Amino acid sequence: MVGPLVAERQRTRVEGYIALAREAGARVAAGGGRPAHLPRGWYVEPTVLADVDNSMRVAREEIFGPVLCLIPYDDEDDAVRIANDSPYGLAGAVWSADPARGLRIARRLRTGSIAINGHYPPFPHVPFGGFKESGLGRELGPEGLQSFLEPRSIGLPPQLRSTG
Structure with a gap:
């Protein structure tokens, strides 16, 4: 539907x-x-x-x-070449009767998220975002919080350093 x-x-x-x-x-x-x-x-x-x-x-x-x-496509290499020959890379999926083969192929694809034998929605605890023209940066997960942080360093003199 x-x-x-x-x-x-x-x-x-x-x-x-x-x-x-x-x-x-x-x-x-x-x-x-x-x-x-x-x-x-x-x-x-x-x-x-x-x-x-x-x-x-x-x-x-x-x-x-x-x-x-x-x-x-002719073979695995051709399928991966076709899938990666795109200006976009938000999400993808690999379908295979052999889950290990599906995982091997998924690791070769240039997308921000990949499902094997199905689909899944973004989960709040893992990063979501694409490669290439599908966007910069990530939402969700620790990686999604990085853009809101301003890490800094403070150098302490020896007398203020903890020995513990």
């Missing part, structure tokens, strides 16, 4: 990406339109695009809508 987008202009933007993908040679494998049973609101059907390659705009830009691009 997917709720509405934030505004009409965002729905128009998402529909524009779907149209651009079609023009570039992608095939809509599922969705791609507005849900017929929801005539009011800014809804777009969850959309799966096939025949996408990583050079297409739909694969390279953040859509902020329910659109998924399927990009084929």
Whole structure:
């Protein structure tokens, strides 16, 4: 179940990406339109695009809508190369029948957080933030507090130093 987008202009933007993908040679494998049973609101059907390659705009830009691009790969190294060939790096996921293999691949991805065989929300005790153009710094966890601190040093003369 997917709720509405934030505004009409965002729905128009998402529909524009779907149209651009079609023009570039992608095939809509599922969705791609507005849900017929929801005539009011800014809804777009969850959309799966096939025949996408990583050079297409739909694969390279953040859509902020329910659109998924399927990009084929030859082997693990090719999958990692494709995943890392992005100006963004907020979050990612690796799916594998072998959790150890999933972890090995996840360690090679340049994203701020990575899920293996699922997804997870940000937890308040661990840092959240992206790499590359997905942002600088971190929120949450001890790392998220660093930007609010002003560490300093105080040099003490020998007579004030604790011996204890």
